[in-house]
Amino acid sequence: MPLRSVRIAMALMLASVCALPQVSPAAEDTSGQQAFNNACRTCHMVREGDNRLGPNLHKVVGRKAGSMPDYGFSSAMKEAGFVWDEERLDRFIANPDEVVPGNSMKPYGGLSSSEERKKIIGFLAQSR
Incomplete structure (x- = not known):
């Protein structure tokens, strides 16, 4: 293959890589919040002290299950021990009944999309 053809091929490869859409951190934040809104916001908020049907999830990563004051957790969640x-x-999020049998998350049965769960968890982890 002549050198000129190799250079053209390399230029086309580099141009195609550069043309791939880039996801900014702001877009990732938005997609995490959107995933949370779609799957969780009916019952949960991330604002500290804003309990709804479910407890607020502000700083949930690192919190003992069922331990937040001012919320009436199920006995199953209070006794979860993790x-x-x-x-x-x-x-x-994938299957609440498998992790904490007897929880009060009905009628929520879980979110099968690992990609959506990852977005939600990333969003919740930011609320530290």
Whole structure:
């Protein structure tokens, strides 16, 4: 292959890589909030002290399950005996009954999309 053809091929490859859409951190934040709004906001807020049907999720990562004052958790959640981390949140959002049998999340049955769960967990982790 002549050198000129190699250069043209390389230029086209580099141009195509540069043309790929880039996701900015702001767009990722927005997509996490959007995923949270779509799946969680009916019952939960992330504003500290703003409990609704479900407890607020402000600083949920690192919090002991069922321990936030001023919210009436189910006995199952109060007795869960773990601290929320990203892995446990992922499993819980996917299938709450598997992680904490007897929780009060009905009628929510879980979110199957691992990509949407990842966005939600990223969004919740920012509320530290």
